[in-house]
Amino acid sequence: xxxxxxxxxxxxxxxxxxxxxxxxxxxxxxxxxxxxxxxxxxxxxxxxxxxxxxxxxxxxxxxxxxxxxxxxxxxxxxxxxxxxxxxxxxxxxxxxxxxxxxxxxxxxxxxxxxxxxxxxxxxxxxxxxxxxxxxxxxxxxxxxxxxxxxxxxxxxxxxxxxxxxxxxxxxxxxxxxxxxxxxxxxxxxxxxxxxxxxxxxxxxxxxxxxxxxxxxxxxxxxxxxxxxxxxxxxxxxxxxxxxxxxxxxxxxxxxxxxxxxxxxxxxxxxxxxxxxxxxxxxxxxxxxxxxxxxxxxxxxxxxxxxxxxxxxxxxxxxxxxxxxxxxxxxxxxxxxxxxxxxxxxxxxxxxxxxxxxxxxxxxxxxxxxxxxxxxxxxxxxxxxxxxxxxxxxxxxxxxxxxxxxxxxxxxxxxxxxxxxxxxxxxxxxxxxxxxxxxxxxxxxxxxxxxxxxxxxxxxxxxxxxxxxxxxxxxxxxxxxxxxxxxxxxxxxxxxxxxxxxxxxxxxxxxxxxxxxxxxxxxxxxxxxxxxxxxxxxxxxxxxxxxxxx
Amino acid sequence: xxxxxxxxxxxxxxxxxxxxxxxxxxxxxxxxxxxxxxxxxxxxxxxxxxxxxxxxxxxxxxxxxxxxxxxxxxxxxxxxxxxxxxxxxxxxxxxxxxxxxx
Numbered sequence: 070x071x072x073x074x075x076x077x078x079x080x081x082x083x084x085x086x087x088x089x090x091x092x093x094x095x096x097x098x099x100x101x102x103x104x105x106x107x108x109x110x111x112x113x114x115x116x117x118x119x120x121x122x123x124x125x126x127x128x129x130x131x132x133x134x135x136x137x138x139x140x141x142x143x144x145x146x147x148x149x150x151x152x153x154x155x156x157x158x159x160x161x162x163x164x165x166x167x168x169x170x171x172x173x174x175x176x177x178x179x180x181x182x183x184x185x186x187x188x189x190x191x192x193x194x195x196x197x198x199x200x201x202x203x204x205x206x207x208x209x210x211x212x213x214x215x216x217x218x219x220x221x222x223x224x225x226x227x228x229x230x231x232x233x234x235x236x237x238x239x240x241x242x243x244x245x246x247x248x249x250x251x252x253x254x255x256x257x258x259x260x261x262x263x264x265x266x267x268x269x270x271x272x273x274x275x276x277x278x279x280x281x282x283x284x285x286x287x288x289x290x291x292x293x294x295x296x297x298x299x300x301x302x303x304x305x306x307x308x309x310x311x312x313x314x315x316x317x318x319x320x321x322x323x324x325x326x327x328x329x330x331x332x333x334x335x336x337x338x339x340x341x342x343x344x345x346x347x348x349x350x351x352x353x354x355x356x357x358x359x360x361x362x363x364x365x366x367x368x369x370x371x372x373x374x375x376x377x378x379x380x381x382x383x384x385x386x387x388x389x390x391x392x393x394x395x396x397x398x399x400x401x402x403x404x405x406x407x408x409x410x411x412x413x414x415x416x417x418x419x420x421x422x423x424x425x426x427x428x429x430x431x432x433x434x435x436x437x438x439x440x441x442x443x444x445x446x447x448x449x450x451x452x453x454x455x456x457x458x459x460x461x462x463x464x465x466x467x468x469x470x471x472x473x474x475x476x477x478x479x480x481x482x483x484x485x486x487x488x489x490x491x492x493x494x495x496x497x498x499x500x501x502x503x504x505x506x507x508x509x510x511x512x513x514x515x516x517x518x519x520x521x522x523x524x525x526x527x528x529x530x531x532x533x534x535x536x537x538x539x540x541x542x543x544x545x546x547x548x549x550x551x552x553x554x555x556x557x558x559x560x561x562x563x564x565x566x567x568x569x570x571x572x573x574x575x576x577x578x579x580x581x582x583x584x585x586x587x588x589x590x591x592x593x594x595x596x597x598x599x600x601x602x603x604x605x606x607x608x609x610x611x612x613x614x615x616x617x618x
Numbered sequence: 619x620x621x622x623x624x625x626x627x628x629x630x631x632x633x634x635x636x637x638x639x640x641x642x643x644x645x646x647x648x649x650x651x652x653x654x655x656x657x658x659x660x661x662x663x664x665x666x667x668x669x670x671x672x673x674x675x676x677x678x679x680x681x682x683x684x685x686x687x688x689x690x691x692x693x694x695x696x697x698x699x700x701x702x703x704x705x706x707x708x709x710x711x712x713x714x715x716x717x718x719x720x
Binding site (some may be wrong): 137266314317319342343344345347367368369 | 640644648
């Protein structure tokens with residue numbers, strides 16, 4: 070009798086492993102979290118990678134894949150089958166999508182490859198048993214664009230947003246790649262997330278403003294001698310900027326008040342630019358003149374944000390108490406747009422302008438390329454002025470009105486629904502009951518007031534949480550003072566057991582800083598915050614139910 | 619490539635700031651007109667940083683190539699091609715300008 074197993078073996082067809090199968094095998098191997106070596110075939114990456122070179126492919130980390138890196142990816146061919154590719158990232162579209170091309174292929178790239186089809190990245194190339202240095206062998210010494218102007222955006226902590234607590238990082242209300250994200254991703258190497266690094270700061274260079282908005286938490290009259298006296302001088306601002314730069318700070322948001330009111334604004338602006346800081350600017354646009362346009366064209370800001378209070382003179386005047394500034398606002402905005410200076414329009418929504426919400430939203434969207442951001446949460450005054458606080462309280466919308474606004478805006482509504490598990494979360498997975506601050510406070514940013522007061526967040530105005538930079542150094546504020554604030558604890562069960570464990574805290578305005586503005590106490594739970602969060606949560610739940618039906 | 623290319627001394631533009639942040643060298647343009655698009659940032663790879671460090675307004679291109687040949691395990695022709703390619707790239711972005719040769 071013939072040896073049946075041999076016969077069986079001989080009859081069996083050779084298994085053909087397609088390129089797509091190899092891709093799947095790599096995916097499985099990468100799941101084991103260790104690098105593999107594979108021999109390259111073909112010339113599509115010549116001369117950087119040659120036929121028969123041995124490539125080490127490592128699993129992707131959580132970081133963004135960088136421009137210029139070579140990745141192994143799975144791509145669908147025209148005949149619908151898959152193949153394995155190992156080509157270079159030539160454009161980072163966002164965290165999830167990368168444009169990929171072979172160095173030695175036709176001018177056309179392979180196409181946009183989503184991150185979930187990228188299997189790993191090439192970390193080493195060996196030829197004839199010798200490691201080839203990346204760089205020299207490839208026309209090396211490259212200056213690669215790190216951040217491009219087109220992806221204009223502002224650091225997410227500059228935005229009002231729903232802040233995600235009890236997670237590693239803050240996320241913006243509408244999740245999108247910003248330059249800030251790109252920069253953060255860029256520096257997020259190894260231990261960086263655990264490391265504190267002051268990447269950005271807000272600088273309120275004056276509290277004075279030529280508008281007198283009903284909801285404003287900071288403004289004082291434009292010619293207030295008392296406040297002019299308190300403002301930091303140009304040389305004091307320069308000293309703080311020098312320290313910030315030496316600590317590795319990259320980004321500065323100039324705000325106020327109205328920053329353009331300062332007579333030495335141009336000097337401050339150019340000085341900060343020349344130190345290598347990226348600048349964003351918040352302005353009401355009424356003081357934009359042709360002279361200022363020349364300045365902004367010569368020294369471009371990363372972006373400018375302008376709040377639109379109303380699109381009619383009547384509404385604008387009702388909010389700002391300065392109807393006569395409406396034309397100056399329109400003229401300033403037109404000058405910026407006509408000169409292609411990057412502008413983003415946003416809105417504060419309150420009693421005096423809610424009737425115009427749709428028109429304001431449409432106006433902002435028309436002139437803002439990416440997204441429209443609006444905020445119905447009105448802070449109380451930094452200076453606690455009771456008369457002004459009464460005005461702000463009268464401008465606040467009801468919880469139901471705020472909840473309705475969430476769903477009146479399509480992108481906000483979509484974002485809330487998409488991430489509803491974050492906004493309405495499982496309260497049992499919280500271990501931080503004792504810590505007072507549960508946001509990203511003090512990790513990557515800080516704030517400096519017009520009077521030189523250092524704060525870890527623009528709203529954190531409790532005297533014990535501020536450090537006077539006029540009589541001290543930024544280094545001390547950041548390295549010695551800030552950690553003391555960050556490690557503050559709470560023994561108040563209202564905070565530790567209720568707020569911190571609340572399943573809708575990510576829909577709530579509550580934080581110790583806002584609590585302090587409301588009540589003068591860091592540990593306080595204002596009823597209004599709870600009511601707004603509950604209304605938003607109910608609206609979100611009912612929207613999810615109605616959509617699923 | 620001519621031998622005169624190697625005699626050129628490059629100068630860094632006054633309109634950029636080079637900053638080292640978290641171990642990375644970042645070129646930050648200050649004014650409009652640096653880079654292909656206005657207001658771009660650049661990060662340099664390891665070799666780029668080695669070349670950049672040597673652009674001190676006194677070393678010629680040839681001098682820089684000599685130093686890199688000591689530093690790296692690659693033939694002179696490759697290194698020279700890479701250095702010139704890099705300098706051409708950042709010159710085209712107005713990050714450096716060619717000065718007079720030695």
